[in-house]
Amino acid sequence: MCLKFVVIVLISFSTTAFSSNVEYDGWVNINLQHSLTFSDKPVFTDRGNVTIQSLRTGTAVVQQKPLTQSDRVKLRDLSATNEFYQLKSTVTLADGSEISFLSTVKACMLVESELNDILSVSLDYSGRVIAITLAVASTSTCEGAVVPIDKLKEFSTSVFVRHTENGPTPDTATYIQKLEREREAKERGDVKDNRSFLAKYWMYIIPVIILMVITSATNPEGAGAAR
Incomplete structure (x- = not known):
């Protein structure tokens, strides 16, 4: 009786956990700010916004400002000095709370990709954002390519929503049923010592x-x- 009760409880818990992971959905808004001068106390300016309309499907709308001539010069100089480009992502959740994440890439990689970058938004099992990371789409190293400044007009950003993956679930019910059968067999004297x-x-x-x-x-x- 006790083992059967444990089985029922474990099955109910597993079903609840699985449902909460699959059925959640919602939206988040991400404000993007960047620093075009590398320092210990970076000054961030507005870059744009990303609205993830559905956390389940990852549908996102990206709105970003074109870079001014001054910003393009700063970014090119940041690349020439082999410094890091810094991105600050501030997430506004559906309940109004905010959380910020800082990510960096080599400025030369960003320039050589002609501002094609990737924003990865990681979610926990409940759909809450736990990390935002920036990567460059077309290169993983700086090759020293000379990019004309007119190629640095606007960011082309792809957004990927990464869900927490469920690990393998142990077959607890089958194991407990096996223990129950072995216990009953011992009580009946059916177990032979071979x-x-x-x-x-x-x-x-x-x-x-x-x-x-x-x-x-x-x-x-x-x-x-x-x-």
Whole structure:
């Protein structure tokens, strides 16, 4: 009875956890700000907004401002000095709360990709944003390519929503049912011991052998006479 109750509880818990992971949905707004001068205390300016209309499907709308001539020069200079481009992403959730994430990439990688970047938004099992990371779409290293400044007009950003993946679920119900069957079989006396004679009685045989060895070692004359 106790085992059956445990099985029911575990099955109910697993069903609830799975449902909460699958059925959630909602939206978030992400305000993007960037720093075009690398320092310990970066100054961030507005870059644009990303609205994820459905967390389940990952549908997103991206609105970003074209870079001014001054911003393009700063970004090119940041690339030339091999510094980092910094992006601050501030998430506004449906309940009005906010949380910010900071991400960086090499400015030269961003420039050489002609501002084609990827924004990855990671969610926990309840649909809450737990991380936002920036990556460059077309290159993973700086190759020293010279990019004309008129190619740095506007960001082309792809947004990917990453859901927390469920790990393998242990088959608890089957295991408990197996224990229940084994317990019932023992109570009925259906379980047979198929072990060998030595496996069954080794704890009795070994002491006898040890005693015989000790007796022979302490009485060598008797052993010689017997021969």
